[in-house]
Amino acid sequence: MKALQDIYQCVVDGEMDEVEGLIDEALSAGCTAKEILDDGLLAGMAEVGEQFKVGDMFVPEVLVAAKTMDIGMTKIKPMLQSGDIKEVGTVLFATVKGDLHDIGKKLVCMMLEGAGYKIIDLGVDVSPEAVCEGVKEYKPDLVGLSAMLTTTTLSMKETADALKQAGLYDSVRIMVGGAPVNQKIADEFGGHYSTNASTAVELANELMK
Numbered sequence: 001m002k003a004l005q006d007i008y009q010c011v012v013d014g015e016m017d018e019v020e021g022l023i024d025e026a027l028s029a030g031c032t033a034k035e036i037l038d039d040g041l042l043a044g045m046a047e048v049g050e051q052f053k054v055g056d057m058f059v060p061e062v063l064v065a066a067k068t069m070d071i072g073m074t075k076i077k078p079m080l081q082s083g084d085i086k087e088v089g090t091v092l093f094a095t096v097k098g099d100l101h102d103i104g105k106k107l108v109c110m111m112l113e114g115a116g117y118k119i120i121d122l123g124v125d126v127s128p129e130a131v132c133e134g135v136k137e138y139k140p141d142l143v144g145l146s147a148m149l150t151t152t153t154l155s156m157k158e159t160a161d162a163l164k165q166a167g168l169y170d171s172v173r174i175m176v177g178g179a180p181v182n183q184k185i186a187d188e189f190g191g192h193y194s195t196n197a198s199t200a201v202e203l204a205n206e207l208m209k
């Protein structure tokens, strides 16, 4: 559909002033928030990823595309969350130390919030010590760690080790995700891996049982 194609192109071009208006147009044209997310915003970001990989886009352009995606996600967030949800658990989230990527993590947080979880997001480049402090302060049921760089997947294990040393490891279950992450990496520290924001909700529900 043209309205969704326009949102896709808007993300690729990093037209951050246009995205909210285009989302309104898509909604008026009958698109659902889920379609806007999947076929507009996420499809656009996937294209950005492809162009970045082959060297057709560079970091500054990727940043404005990411900002555009972020504005779009904030706009549709209330539409993806149903009104009357009872709280099912608390998840403390962090992008691990050394890593600044947060779009995927924000999306996972958004979906979990929509499914009734209370989210505490510590942000990006979060040290193992800061995660330990967060666990002490907020007493979450689950800890969600995100990493998008092969190198920063190591920070996940360091975070789990820090939780063990602080005697906090057994009080939480650790969910992990991000493009270079897999279950094999997660197995190294007793983590639970999930591929995307939808399956993350299923995983969280499973871990809460």
Ligand code: B12
Pocket (backbone or CB within 6 Å): 042, 045, 046, 048, 049, 050, 052, 053, 059, 060, 062, 063, 066, 098, 099, 100, 101, 102, 103, 104, 105, 107, 108, 144, 145, 146, 147, 148, 149, 150, 151, 175, 176, 177, 178, 179, 180, 193, 194, 195, 196, 197, 198, 200
């Ligand atoms: C946007 C982006 C950036 C932006 C980030 C902006 C932001 N605020 O996030 C900027 C420009 C800052 C950036 C910088 C860099 N980036 Co970058 N970036 C990307 C890009 C293009 C898209 C990532 C994205 O947002 N995808 C969309 C979201 C929705 O998907 P996602 O993040 O995968 O998240 C989903 C799942 O992974 C999962 N998930 C994610 N987290 C979690 C957590 C849990 C608990 C669970 C269950 C699931 C889960 O669910 C999410 C939703 O479905 C990727 C390319 C790619 N193919 O991924 C490169 C990419 C990740 N970047 C890369 C690189 C190399 C860099 C830089 C080193 C570049 C440079 N030379 O400076 C720096 C590193 C900065 C740092 N220290 O972190 C490489 C990493 C290679 C590697 N394997 O190590 C990639 C793969 C590009 C490439 N092909 O080379 N980047």
